[in-house]
Structures are given as structure tokens and as C-alpha cells.
Amino acid sequence: MPEARFVTSLAGSAADAGLSPWKTTWALGAAADRIQAELSSNAAPVVAVDLGATHTRVAITGSGGFERLIVRRTAELLSMDDQGVIPGLLATIQETIGSSGLGAPAAIGVAVAAYVDPAGVILQPRPFGIPAGSGVRDRLSDRFGIPVAVGNDANLAAVAEVAVGAGRGLRNVAVITLGTNIGLGIVADGRIVRGAHGAAGEAGTLLVPARRGRDGRGGFARAGRLGRGATSAPAGYALLEELVGGGALRRSIEYPSGSRMPSAQLGTASDADGIFPRAAAGDRRARSAVRHGIEGWAMLIADLVALLDPEAFVLSGGLVEEAPAFIEPLRRRAADLCPLPPDIRIGDLGAQSGLVGAVVAARSVLQAQVAVEAALDGSDSSTQGRASGHLFREVER
């Protein structure tokens, strides 16, 4: 088992920025204290889990907001059997609770990079150790004897930005996560849009017309100003994510020609780190990757405006964290493509948005429990959420 990485007292902890996932070097700065205050509670602590493709974050909140966070590579949590990450996750949660000294938590919220139904059942297995079914919810609940809320990470990121982040006070928001892939969480009229099959917000799978490159091995698409990339789409198309997801942009720098791309690299995710610094340093390929990215993201925003007309777009994820400066050219291009210039903001929560959404989800379970108990008592339930209280019920169902 690798050594746990502890980060204490997250608010304004620029000193341990090397470990802190709160990258206080960007937009979080002033917002960090406010968000920590929003998350602080005198009620019992809750555990938040963000179960992603590359990293798993486990945090516990107490009266000062996030009080303890453990970040592990998801692959390190994998067990050999068909349990996937579950045993490793149970151990990490136990460790987080134990090291925090906060005592028993009252609920657990889990943000997971998978489709999740309203009851918290994971609808598809993911290659990074997340089994389909109710396993995550039930094993955590059995082990700790407390309610567990499980939700899609992009949806919970949207919940978080609307509840306490850059979208607070708004009722119609699209939260776009630009990382290795492209994620989207939609809040319409104050509620998360899940869709009929839990698959709403799959922005990365938007089809884009494209030409096939010379190398037909794994499918290689060229889409002009949207760049190029390995594609799994039928002839004549590519998925947006395969062209302008962070992983695809990174690969387009490393392997500019599809014909020279090693087949093992086709379709595999890689970190997007470094595109913007390299572009800023004058790297020609990185600059064209940034141009392709801006074109593709602006197109996504324009399509969302046409379909949903959100009050604001909140951008989050690794790429935004890396270089918030690209927002200005993106705003300009999106204004070109839309009937009215959209309101595009940088998220307050960065890489922590899933984790904060998990806190909101965990608390929603508790609120629902209070309401149910009050109803069973026959007493008048006057439990009121905050301004964003209406989101809570949506999340935990």
C-alpha cells in the first residue's frame, strides 16, 4: 500500500500547494475561504468521495469545512478480484475518518465517473475498477452503517458549482469539465438534468462530421479547424472528445500524424498537462492544439445555447486549472457562434468540484432523513434547504 498523502486545513494552504489539490494559484484564491465556510457545519461530519479515472479523492468535512483529504491514484486502489476499487476505497475511507479525529461520519457522498440511476446504482462498469450495480452504495453503507448517496461526477460537479461555486444563485447552468475528457452537468430550472437513461450531458460524444485520415487502422479522423484524432465513430464522423478532449489534444502534440501514432496509443487517455504552457512557450503543435480546442469548445457552447440557453457556463477541470487565460479567446469565439454572447465563467471549485458535490449529496441524504423522521413523528417538518435546497432532494433520490 503506498503512503497516504495527507493534506490538512485546506483553506488557503498555499504552503503545501505541492500536495494540495486546491490550486490556490488560480481562481480559487479568494473563493477558497468562502467555500470552506459554506461547507463547514456543526452537524456530524460527512465523508465525500470522488471516484475518477485517474485519481480517487476521499475527504471528510467538519466544523471547518474539509478537514482531511487523502488522494490516491485510482489504479492503486484496485483489488485483484472482481470487487474493483471497492476494498481499497473502504480502507481509504476508514483511514480518512481515523486520521481526522472527527469521530463517526453521518453520511457518505460518492461522485463517480459513470452513469448512475436516481437510486445510486451504477449503470455501466468502468475500466478503472468501478463495477456496475449497487455494489459501491451497498458495501459502503453496510461497512459504515450510514446512508450513502452515489451520483455521476459531472452532475455532482454541476450541483457543487450551483450550490456554492461560480453558478450560485442561478437556476439554469451548464458546467463543462475540460480534463482528459469532456464532461457536462446541466442544471435546468434548479434541477439536475439526468435524462431518461441517466445519460444526459454526454457532451464528449457529440458527433462531428470528419474525414478519414490515411491510416484506417483504428480510425483516424480529420476535422479541419477542430483538429484530428483517433476515432471510434463510424466513417464520416468523430466524437467531439476524440478531437478536442484534453487527452486527444495532448496526443495530437505527441503524435501529430495519425499514421505515425503507435496503435497502443489510439483511444487511450493521457493527461492533458502542459498544452498551454507549451503553447505559451511558442510550441507550434501546442498552439494549434489550443486553437482546435477553443474551436471545439466554442462549438459545444454554441450547441448548448441553441438547445438549452443556460444563464451561465461554468468551466472546470484540469485544462481550466492549467491556463485560465484561454477563457478570453474562447469567450470571443463563442460570441461569434451564438446569437447572443454567452456568460462563460471559470468554476470556483476546480478539481474539487466532484468532491464538493459529494458533500452536498451526503448532506441531502441527511436532510431527507430528517424530513422522513419528522413526518413519521407526525411533527411539522419545517426543514428548509438553503437557496439551493431544491437540488438536494434531486441528488439523493
Next chain:
Amino acid sequence: MALRHAAMLEVNEFLVLDFIRDHATTSRPEIARALGLSDSSVSRIVGRLLKSGVAVESPGQATTAGRPRSTITFNHQAGAVLAVDLGGTKCHGALADLSGASLFEDVRPTQGPGGAFAALSTTISTLRAAASERGSRVDAVAVGIPAFLDPVTGKAVGGPAVDWQDFEIVGSLRDTLDVPFLVENDANLAALAHAWRGDGRGLRDFVTVVMGTGIGAAVVANGRLVKGRHNAAGELGYLLTSREQLHAIRLGQASEVGERPGGYGGLEKVAAGPSIASRARALIAGGASSSLAGQPVTPELIFVAAAAGDPLAREIIDELLDDTALALAAITSIVDPEVIILDGSIGRSLEPYLAELSGRLTGRLLSIPRLCISRLGSNATVVGAIAAALQLAREQKAPSALFGAFTVSGRVETDA
């Protein structure tokens, strides 16, 4: 909530009337049981409702035990509503009774002397005349327009089909109407119709795509119509995922791509009726052989020719199916609806091609929505306008103590 006594009586009367409206037939004891009111107050209230004519009583059938119980029914003829769909080419109005049944319709061209608003005014006065001939009182009016309304100013925004950029539609109607009215985007009203009596009934998540002179859509998510920041959600005509738009983006023709309200843009440029007709004309002028050559080409004729095997018409339909499939794929990736309902003159003409459309989506999406053609006839917007006008009429009768406090369950809420 403490209500004054008078207000409480008013609330009870409204609730009793609502109960009668929602049940085909009912009786005084049934109302008293359902609403928890005393027999005597139900009798008093029902007496007043019978006297005013909004409810009618008929003698019930004798049962073996006890005396026959008289039945109470809602009088759907006690009032009427006007519903108008102001389209790009036609202005279609209907007079409906309180059950929503259409009693009289008026259809006239939108473009004429005085323009679209003149057509709208003429339709409304024709319908009012028809109502007074029947002795019906008009309770409410609903108008669907091919534009979206600015929620702050009440002005029409967009609307290339009727040339209404910044037209003061709400103010102009207020000057001519003395009954409660509402103005709503036509695609939004069509969605309300589909939720009320169409394929969206009982669904939380569905999308209506209206393809005709222009292209619009209405997104219903979580049982509510998504309206958006500027009431402009569902302006599908601006969607960029069409071949031509992507081609323009590829070539860097930004000015071709960034259309502003007031002009046809995005998907509308390739998949709306006028676009496919002009595409056919251009191909014919370029020398393509077709049965359509030598006659004025309309979208309807293209569909007829395609059905008869004309290769040029078939090619145009294929392109239309490609562009439509891309738009439906985008909708599905973003909002994951259970059903997508195609409506509008072009959308309904796609009925023979539904399997081809689904085929273009299969294998490309994680979840394929069911595709269907509107079953609400040629004008779902009128049906939706009737639904909206009935809802408005009902709300007008709501006592102030209840105003805004109730929602109509099972229906799309047109107002947030």
C-alpha cells in the same frame, strides 16, 4: 397559513369546481369525502356553481339501496377559449370549449396587407364573432408565435419568419384584448400539447423538434419545459452540428457560421423547408435531371417526387436525413430524452423515413430515443395554445389566496 373566512369560502369553492372539472361525473357526497368538507358546505357551494352554470346536475340512476343520487358534471360549454398559432405562412386559430374540443377554426395567410399582426388581429376577431354567435363567453386567449419572447421586455426576439425583431407583441395584444391572454413560443406550446394529449404524455424527458419554415425545438426535462436565460432554449435552428456548418467552420468562414437573431442560421440553413426547396432549385438550375424540373419546387413536391423514386429528390432527402440525424444525435448526447417527437410540415413528412433516421443513430449513441411523428394533426401549436388558454382560464378563477400556489400535475409547467 391562516386564511380569512371569506377567503376560505372562496378557496373551497375553487377546489370543489376543480374537483368537478377533473372528474367525468361526481356527486355531492363524493366531493365532501374527497375534499374533507362538510356535507352542508358542499351542498351550498354546489348550489352556487349550478346556479352560475359552470356545473350541471342530472338525476342519477336508482340504486337498490337508498334514493337515487344525482350526478354533478362540469359544464364544458360554460365558457370558451381562443387559441392561435401565428406561423410563418399561415395564421391558424381555434375556438374551443372548456373540455378543449375545437368548435370552430379559422386559417388565413400570415403575409398580407398589414403583415403578421394584422392577420393575427383578424383571426382573433373572427374567432370572437364565432364565440358570440354561439353565446359563449371567452375566458382566455393564447397565441403561439414563431419567435421567442424576451422575459423582461415582453418583446419578440428573433422570428425571421414574421419579421418581428423587437416587435411589441404583448403590448399590442393588450391594446386589443379585454380578456386574459398569454403569448408563448410556438415550439413551447407544441411541447405542451404533446405532454397534454400526445406522445409526451406521462413522460419526464422528451423533446419536440418542429421542422417547417424554420426549425425549433422544445426540451422537456424533469417534467418541465426548459426555457433558458432568454426564453430561447430550443432554438435548434442555431445548432451548429450540420454538415454545412461544419464545412464552413473547416474553411474558416466564421461570418457564415455566426448568425444573429433575425437571420436564418445553423441547422435552419440546411434543413428548413425553404432551404431544401432552394437546394433543389439550385441543383436543377445546374442541370441535374429530375421530374421536378420545369415546375415551381416546394418541399411538399420534393417529398412526393422522392416517394416516386426521383433520384434528385431522393438525394435531397438523404442530405436532410443526415443533417436531421446529426441534430437528433446532439440532442440525445446532451439531454438524453426518452422520446423525440418530429413535428412541423417537414418533420411530419419524415414519417416514411423514421427507420432510416433511427438507423443513422444506431451504434453512434449510448441510448437511442424513440422517434415518432406528432399524432396531433397538422397543428400541435394550436392544441398547445388551447391547453395553455384553459390553464390560464382556470388560474384566472383561482382565488387570490391560492394564486400561484398550485401547479397542474401531470402537465408541463409553462411558467417557472
